[in-house]
Amino acid sequence: MPAHVERTELPGIGVRHDIVTDQGRRLSVLNLRDGGREIALADEDDPDRASETIELNDDEAIALSEVLGGSLILTQLAGLREQVAGLSIEQIPVRADSPFVGRPLGDTKARTRTRCSIVAIVRETEVLPAPGPADLLRSGDTLVAVGTRDGLDHLVRIVGGS
Amino acid sequence: MDHGALVLIEIGALILGIGLLSRLAAWMGISPIPLILLGGLAFGEGGLIPFSAGEEFIEIGAEIGVILLLLMLGLEYTAQELVGNLKGSRTAGLIDMLLNAAPGALIALLLGWGPVAAVAMAGITWVSSSGVIAKVLQDLGRLTNRETPVVLSILVIEDFAMAFYLPVLTALLIGTSLVTGTISVVIALLSVVLILYIALRHGRFVSRLVWSKEADVLLLSVLGLGLLVSGLAAGANVSSAVGAFLVGIAISGPAAKHAQRVLTPLRDLFAAVFFLFIGLSTDTRELVPMIVPAILLAIVGMGTKLLTGYYAARRAGIAEPGRWRAGFALMPRGEFSIVIAGLAVAAGVDRSLAALATAYVLITMVVGPLLARIPDAERFKAATRRIQANRRAREAAA
Numbered sequence: 001m002p003a004h005v006e007r008t009e010l011p012g013i014g015v016r017h018d019i020v021t022d023q024g025r026r027l028s029v030l031n032l033r034d035g036g037r038e039i040a041l042a043d044e045d046d047p048d049r050a051s052e053t054i055e056l057n058d059d060e061a062i063a064l065s066e067v068l069g070g071s072l073i074l075t076q077l078a079g080l081r082e083q084v085a086g087l088s089i090e091q092i093p094v095r096a097d098s099p100f101v102g103r104p105l106g107d108t109k110a111r112t113r114t115r116c117s118i119v120a121i122v123r124e125t126e127v128l129p130a131p132g133p134a135d136l137l138r139s140g141d142t143l144v145a146v147g148t149r150d151g152l153d154h155l156v157r158i159v160g161g162s
Numbered sequence: 163m164d165h166g167a168l169v170l171i172e173i174g175a176l177i178l179g180i181g182l183l184s185r186l187a188a189w190m191g192i193s194p195i196p197l198i199l200l201g202g203l204a205f206g207e208g209g210l211i212p213f214s215a216g217e218e219f220i221e222i223g224a225e226i227g228v229i230l231l232l233l234m235l236g237l238e239y240t241a242q243e244l245v246g247n248l249k250g251s252r253t254a255g256l257i258d259m260l261l262n263a264a265p266g267a268l269i270a271l272l273l274g275w276g277p278v279a280a281v282a283m284a285g286i287t288w289v290s291s292s293g294v295i296a297k298v299l300q301d302l303g304r305l306t307n308r309e310t311p312v313v314l315s316i317l318v319i320e321d322f323a324m325a326f327y328l329p330v331l332t333a334l335l336i337g338t339s340l341v342t343g344t345i346s347v348v349i350a351l352l353s354v355v356l357i358l359y360i361a362l363r364h365g366r367f368v369s370r371l372v373w374s375k376e377a378d379v380l381l382l383s384v385l386g387l388g389l390l391v392s393g394l395a396a397g398a399n400v401s402s403a404v405g406a407f408l409v410g411i412a413i414s415g416p417a418a419k420h421a422q423r424v425l426t427p428l429r430d431l432f433a434a435v436f437f438l439f440i441g442l443s444t445d446t447r448e449l450v451p452m453i454v455p456a457i458l459l460a461i462v463g464m465g466t467k468l469l470t471g472y473y474a475a476r477r478a479g480i481a482e483p484g485r486w487r488a489g490f491a492l493m494p495r496g497e498f499s500i501v502i503a504g505l506a507v508a509a510g511v512d513r514s515l516a517a518l519a520t521a522y523v524l525i526t527m528v529v530g531p532l533l534a535r536i537p538d539a540e541r542f543k544a545a546t547r548r549i550q551a552n553r554r555a556r557e558a559a560a
Contacts, residue, residue: 008311009243009246009311010305010310010311010314011238011239011243011247011314011315011317011318012238012239012292012296012314012317012318013296013300013305013314014305016305016306016311028306030305030306032305033419038305038306040303040305040306042306042308045543045547046481046483046484046543046547047308047481048307048308048309048480048481048483048484048487049304049307049308049483049484049487050303050304050305050306050307053303053305053306
């Protein structure tokens with residue numbers, strides 16, 4: 001179930017987004033009008049009050065969102081599956097016996113042969129979003145592909161080497 | 163020395179002086195406005211060093227300062243935000259007005275200044291300083307607190323109410339007879355409604371009219387439009403400040419954002435000149451007898467704001483500690499109170515009114531932000547938690 005995000009306008013200051021976690025803690029992200037941003041954690045004794053406020057500059061905010069976002073891409077894609085009719089998502093493992101281990105992604109010719117897009121490569125704990133045709137595939141990678149059901153089945157067979 | 167050189171020297175020394183005062187204020191961690199007011203008092207009529215040659219500049223600069231203060235305030239808000247807040251927090255806004263306008267009106271009547279001065283004083287004690295309060299909330303790390311939207315919506319409603327209050331006050335200040343007075347009030351309010359309608363329905367058109375990617379073009383267009391509408395508004399007896407405020411509201415989106423950026427330095431300069439002007443034109447000999455009434459008024463006025471904030475936060479479902487935080491945060495009065503006093507005295511109301519307003523603003527602006535820290539003290543937190551626990555126990559028993 002998606003978390004409930006509450007949006008509050010702060011006239012003249014900016015916009016605040018609140019997320020209340022399962023454990024009842026309130027986490028706020030404040031986007032200031034002048035471009036700055038703060039994150040704050042609500043006090044446990046007094047949930048109306050922020051016990052700690054941290055200012056983030058642009059680079060820090062990007063870094064934080066990447067750290068959090070990387071692990072979230074897969075979850076978000078799973079959500080997409082339910083939203084768009086006729087479009088599916090498949091996580092395709094690159095096994096050690098696949099003909100494409102050590103070869104660039106472009107060699108699979110996924111787009112021309114199956115009309116599927118490979119939107120990310122998951123490698124151990126890392127996520128490579130929007131990989132290019134020159135990115136080399138390794139054994140153990142997982143390809144995240146979007147396309148029609150038939151196209152994806154075809155792609156699974158291609159990557160598997162059959 | 164010829165006159166031109168003397169004017170430059172005086173103005174230069176003044177602005178440099180304001181710069182030093184602002185530096186001192188930053189070091190003390192307070193708003194520079196009270197220090198600038200005090201500086202003006204020291205150099206003005208009855209002060210230490212009389213000041214003459216740059217008077218004309220200061221006077222016109224002060225007028226532009228008021229217009230810029232309101233133009234920028236208008237730019238902060240969109241018409242939709244104003245109307246939305248008005249719908250959501252109407253009751254809190256009304257309570258705020260009744261509780262906080264009353265002490266001012268009463269003291270004006272007690273001092274025998276007449277009903278028009280009572281309306282002016284009502285405004286002076288009613289309006290909190292959105293500038294100072296926003297700064298305090300930021301400094302105390304309360305922007306993400308849940309009571310903060312409550313505080314802000316009260317400020318927004320007050321600022322919005324000024325769009326109607328100022329024209330009425332201006333009309334009352336000018337109005338000679340009941341009939342002409344009523345007519346000018348009606349004309350003033352109709353003009354406000356008309357401009358507001360344009361801002362709400364055709365704000366995008368106004369924004370497009372002034373929009374430019376070039377900073378200088380945008381600056382000149384927005385400033386020009388603001389001054390022009392202010393002048394027209396003053397001509398129609400609506401008060402120039404309101405004209406500027408409404409222009410600010412009508413401009414929205416990227417135009418408002420960039421206009422804010424380019425106008426901020428100008429606002430800082432002319433607003434400082436305005437506060438200095440108020441200090442300069444307040445006679446220190448008039449200030450002394452007003453000190454005791456100002457202190458009493460400040461105590462009552464801060465008390466009524468505390469009640470307002472507490473009540474508004476309770477209505478919004480905020481727990482005990484947050485209610486106190488909202489109440490304490492609302493205490494500082496500022497630029498609007500001074501603007502009102504300036505208007506009133508320019509129209510010939512008892513000059514002591516400006517002295518009282520200046521002292522009142524000085525006290526609330528310095529003491530308010532200090533008091534705002536009280537609810538963060540451990541002892542205070544413990545006390546509010548006890549109140550809350552007792553209340554829960556009573557409710558459970560009942």
